[in-house]
Amino acid sequence: xxxxxxxxxxxxxxxxxxxxxxxxxxxxxxxxxxxxxxxxxxxxxxxxxxxxxxxxxxxxxxxxxxxxxxxxxxxxxxxxxxxxxxxxxxxxxxxxxxxxxxxxxxxxxxxxxxxxxxxxxxxxxxxxxxxxxxxxxxxxxxxxxxxxxxxxxxxxxxxxxxxxxxxxxxxxxxxxxxxxxxxxxxxxxxxxxxxxxxxxxxxxxxxxxxxxxxxxxxxxxxxxxxxxxxxxxxxxxxxxxxxxxxxxxxxxxxxxxxxxxxxxxxxxxxxxxxxxxxxxxxxxxxxxxxxxxxxxxxxxxxxxxxxxxxxxxxxxxxxxxxxxxxxxxxxxxxxxxxxxxxxxxxxxxxxxxxxxxxxxxxxxxxxxxxxxxxxxxxxxxxxxxxxxxxxxxxxxxxxxxxxxxxxxxxxxxxxxxxxxxxxxxxxxxxxxxxxxxxxxxxxxxxxxxxxxxxxxxxxxxxxxxxxxxxxxxxxxxxxxxxxxxxxxxxxxxxxxxxxxxxxxxxxxxxxxxxxxxxxxxxxxxxxxxxxxxxxxxxxxxxxxxxxxxxxxxxxxxxxxxxxxxxxxxxxxxxxxxxxx
Amino acid sequence: xxxxxxxxxxxxxxxxxxxxxxxxxxxxxxxxxxxxxxxxxxxxxxxxxxxxxxxxxxxxxxxxxxxxxxxxxxxxxxxxxxxxxxxxxxxxxxxxxxxxxxxxxxxxxxxxxxxxxxxxxxxxxxxxxxxxxxxxxxxxxxxxxxxxxxxxxxxxxxxxxxxxxxxxxxxxxxxxxxxxxxxxxxxxxxxxxxxxxxxxxxxxxxxxxxxxxxxxxxxxxxxxxxxxxxxxxxxxxxxxxxxxxxxxxxxxxxxxxxxxxxxxxxxxxxxxxxxxxxxxxxxxxxxxxxxxxxxxxxxx
Ligand SMILES: Cc1cc2nc3c(=O)[nH]c(=O)nc-3n(C[C@H](O)[C@H](O)[C@H](O)COP(=O)(O)O)c2cc1C
Ligand code: FES
Numbered sequence: 001x002x003x004x005x006x007x008x009x010x011x012x013x014x015x016x017x018x019x020x021x022x023x024x025x026x027x028x029x030x031x032x033x034x035x036x037x038x039x040x041x042x043x044x045x046x047x048x049x050x051x052x053x054x055x056x057x058x059x060x061x062x063x064x065x066x067x068x069x070x071x072x073x074x075x076x077x078x079x080x081x082x083x084x085x086x087x088x089x090x091x092x093x094x095x096x097x098x099x100x101x102x103x104x105x106x107x108x109x110x111x112x113x114x115x116x117x118x119x120x121x122x123x124x125x126x127x128x129x130x131x132x133x134x135x136x137x138x139x140x141x142x143x144x145x146x147x148x149x150x151x152x153x154x155x156x157x158x159x160x161x162x163x164x165x166x167x168x169x170x171x172x173x174x175x176x177x178x179x180x181x182x183x184x185x186x187x188x189x190x191x192x193x194x195x196x197x198x199x200x201x202x203x204x205x206x207x208x209x210x211x212x213x214x215x216x217x218x219x220x221x222x223x224x225x226x227x228x229x230x231x232x233x234x235x236x237x238x239x240x241x242x243x244x245x246x247x248x249x250x251x252x253x254x255x256x257x258x259x260x261x262x263x264x265x266x267x268x269x270x271x272x273x274x275x276x277x278x279x280x281x282x283x284x285x286x287x288x289x290x291x292x293x294x295x296x297x298x299x300x301x302x303x304x305x306x307x308x309x310x311x312x313x314x315x316x317x318x319x320x321x322x323x324x325x326x327x328x329x330x331x332x333x334x335x336x337x338x339x340x341x342x343x344x345x346x347x348x349x350x351x352x353x354x355x356x357x358x359x360x361x362x363x364x365x366x367x368x369x370x371x372x373x374x375x376x377x378x379x380x381x382x383x384x385x386x387x388x389x390x391x392x393x394x395x396x397x398x399x400x401x402x403x404x405x406x407x408x409x410x411x412x413x414x415x416x417x418x419x420x421x422x423x424x425x426x427x428x429x430x431x432x433x434x435x436x437x438x439x440x441x442x443x444x445x446x447x448x449x450x451x452x453x454x455x456x457x458x459x460x461x462x463x464x465x466x467x468x469x470x471x472x473x474x475x476x477x478x479x480x481x482x483x484x485x486x487x488x489x490x491x492x493x494x495x496x497x498x499x500x501x502x503x504x505x506x507x508x509x510x511x512x513x514x515x516x517x518x519x520x521x522x523x524x525x526x527x528x529x530x531x532x533x534x535x536x537x538x539x540x541x542x543x544x545x546x547x548x549x550x551x552x553x554x555x556x557x558x559x560x561x562x563x564x565x566x567x568x569x570x571x572x573x574x575x576x577x578x579x580x
Numbered sequence: 581x582x583x584x585x586x587x588x589x590x591x592x593x594x595x596x597x598x599x600x601x602x603x604x605x606x607x608x609x610x611x612x613x614x615x616x617x618x619x620x621x622x623x624x625x626x627x628x629x630x631x632x633x634x635x636x637x638x639x640x641x642x643x644x645x646x647x648x649x650x651x652x653x654x655x656x657x658x659x660x661x662x663x664x665x666x667x668x669x670x671x672x673x674x675x676x677x678x679x680x681x682x683x684x685x686x687x688x689x690x691x692x693x694x695x696x697x698x699x700x701x702x703x704x705x706x707x708x709x710x711x712x713x714x715x716x717x718x719x720x721x722x723x724x725x726x727x728x729x730x731x732x733x734x735x736x737x738x739x740x741x742x743x744x745x746x747x748x749x750x751x752x753x754x755x756x757x758x759x760x761x762x763x764x765x766x767x768x769x770x771x772x773x774x775x776x777x778x779x780x781x782x783x784x785x786x787x788x789x790x791x792x793x794x795x796x797x798x799x800x801x802x803x804x805x806x807x808x809x810x811x812x813x814x815x816x817x818x819x820x821x822x823x824x825x826x827x828x829x830x831x832x833x834x835x836x837x838x839x840x841x842x843x844x845x846x847x848x849x850x851x852x853x854x855x856x857x858x859x860x861x862x863x864x865x866x867x868x869x870x871x872x873x874x875x876x877x878x879x880x
Binding site: 071395 | 750786
């Protein structure tokens with residue numbers, strides 16, 4: 001195989017190819033083509049852009065990029081001016097795209113369309129290099145992208161290349177520093193020093209439990225056996241979170257590179273990425289990326305001439321939330337129904353086909369490579385003392401600017417909702433925030449000022465799990481939301497253990513009674529007892545956390561519940577009271 | 581090399597009293613032994629399998645009372661094992677029976693157990709160490725009812741070949757079938773199970789576990805409406821009931837003309853653009869119920 005990439009010189013060659021298409025001499029038009037962009041009509045915008053370029057015989061290329069996170073402004077169209085900055089336009093339609101491009105090609109301005117912002121430079125996070133776009137009179141007076149409220153507090157590590165590269169081009173991602181970390185680890189580091197570096201960085205799993213990643217890898221490294229596996233958990237079953245999707249769609253190489261490094265540190269030659277079937281575009285993009293990496297010898301045998309072999313394949317889920325639980329996921333890869341296993345043994349000693357297996361979340365894997373290239377010190381300087389680095393949240397619900405935000409730990413919900421999200425639509429009051437997927441439930445506005453962290457420190461910081469931040473305005477009802485979340489658990493309980501299978505049903509029925517005004521104070525006592533039982537006796541995390549929304553509703557929104565029970569009235573008018 | 585030990589069930593005296601030999605340690609055999617013992621007889625209970633209990637121990641409920649099977653049989657098994665008048669001989673079979681009523685002589689052959697029963701505490705370590713563990717005692721031959729037609733045959737052969745002998749092949753095969761056909765045709769499931777040497781029941785168990793896998797044919801287009809948390813907070817319930825009314829079906833149903841199948845899903849990953857839906861592979865964000873007709877029109 002003489003096409004194989006072996007040295008950093010080979011990577012340089014690919015990088016210069018990538019730079020040529022990433023930063024061409026001519027006009028470059030970028031269309032945000034993640035699932036979010038497509039859902040808002042990005043294809044029509046792209047067609048209009050192509051037609052306009054053709055009509056004016058302009059020297060311009062049109063390229064598709066992933067999601068930059070600014071979902072409220074989709075579809076996005078960016079114009080990289082030759083020698084000038086990159087200028088972004090939001091809420092595009094075919095007509096608007098035609099108008100902007102026509103104005104630019106004929107008059108050198110943007111007509112009446114007001115740009116969202118501009119990039120004068122951008123950082124290649126993996127290497128720390130800064131690419132300067134330069135300036136142009138056409139872009140005078142446009143606010144800097146990094147100064148926009150939505151982006152001001154963000155720090156991109158995981159989504160470092162999302163919305164900047166064509167995810168179908170491995171060269172473009174290499175031009176922004178991809179695979180430098182893998183090359184460095186495999187050719188100049190011992191597995192033990194990779195483990196030390198990851199441990200020192202303080203990286204914790206982003207799948208919800210915040211388990212220290214270095215420690216998990218070390219367990220698997222030390223486990224006996226010559227066959228080991230690494231798995232990327234891209235099941236993202238918790239409704240209201242689309243962060244993993246945007247990483248897979250926008251920068252699949254970030255995950256592949258992380259897994260190569262992980263496989264080397266642990267001693268695993270085979271890896272799987274388990275992606276939920278609701279993400280067809282993510283699967284296509286990832287499969288394409290794996291094929292490209294294989295063609296360059298970055299996956300396969302003797303990677304970077306180091307003698308290290310690693311193969312990666314994609315597995316699709318089929319619509320089961322519990323398959324996001326790591327042992328359920330392992331069962332599913334083995335070809336069974338995804339019923340979680342009891343533990344111990346933990347997957348790090350006996351996982352896939354009984355072999356030591358490391359399961360990490362998409363965001364965890366995507367964080368690995370920059371730690372290797374820029375060092376654990378650099379990574380540990382981001383975030384809070386107890387939880388280093390960044391994570392992605394999805395701002396949604398009644399917030400003005402919904403979208404994906406990557407933030408360092410230590411930030412507060414208020415910063416995100418009011419700072420980045422621009423506050424609540426219609427300037428209504430905040431009733432509650434539904435955080436952490438279905439298992440945490442609703443938290444009250446009094447928690448808006450707590451720092452987001454992996455540890456709970458009363459009055460200071462709170463673990464908000466992972467997932468969406470669904471803002472509920474004063475017209476929403478927490479009791480109804482809690483019932484909805486319980487309904488989710490009823491649907492998704494796999495039925496293996498009784499506390500979860502029956503408990504979720506009973507809890508749902510009780511909350512239904514509250515919503516219908518048929519409950520009494522005894523119902524609350526029953527709920528409390530049932531929560532404890534489920535928490536203590538369920539086999540997996542689904543059952544033990546299913547009572548989370550109930551506990552939080554009882555703790556923080558007791559007044560609302562009492563109003564439903566004693567007053568037989570829903571303050572927000574959401575729940576329909578039935579005749580007793 | 582099988583060690584052969586023979587145990588002779590010989591009554592002490594040649595009188596029509598003494599011991600009784602019971603063949604089969606199921607619930608009937610156990611009950612018979614207990615009754616005989618209570619009536620004063622010495623009992624030899626011979627059972628072919630390694631334990632007594634038989635089929636009832638595998639049942640959940642018993643007809644017609646719906647009583648719990650284990651609750652009935654467990655005390656009896658224990659009583660039987662403890663009864664000093666009952667000699668339980670397992671892994672054994674009666675090979676010869678001579679004599680006449682009231683005066684039989686039986687020869688019983690016991691197969692080796694590789695465990696010293698006097699020392700057994702039921703710790704289960706032998707199961708961990710057993711060299712023949714995981715080899716099913718009976719091979720399930722699931723024979724497909726019908727041959728596949730050419731197209732299905734080519735599809736299945738291709739999809740199985742792509743798994744390259746992966747031990748976890750069942751899931752990708754079922755998933756791909758479901759994705760391409762929109763549902764799982766019975767014939768393909770039967771053939772897939774048989775080619776992967778998996779009992780049909782196991783394949784069906786896997787298929788019925790996953791929400792995406794369905795057994796009924798679908799319409800020309802599949803509508804997935806999100807019923808996730810973010811979409812719920814943006815009134816997806818109204819969108820869902822509107823679609824149900826328009827198509828005259830509920831979740832999972834196909835309209836009369838076979839044009840649309842309606843399904844609700846828990847999150848399409850468009851949470852910042854809620855409420856969302858997807859028809860085939862075209863996604864729609866921030867769906868306004870007033871636009872539904874315009875959206876549906878695009879799919880004939
Ligand atoms: C019911 C349940 C669902 C889960 N779903 C997911 C999921 O969708 N994605 C994920 O990455 N982790 C999920 N997890 C957490 C995983 O079990 C596991 O902790 C995680 O993949 C480990 O990766 P990390 O160390 O990178 O966090 C879930 C856990 C439970 C109990
Ligand atoms: S909750 Fe509807 S798309 Fe995620």
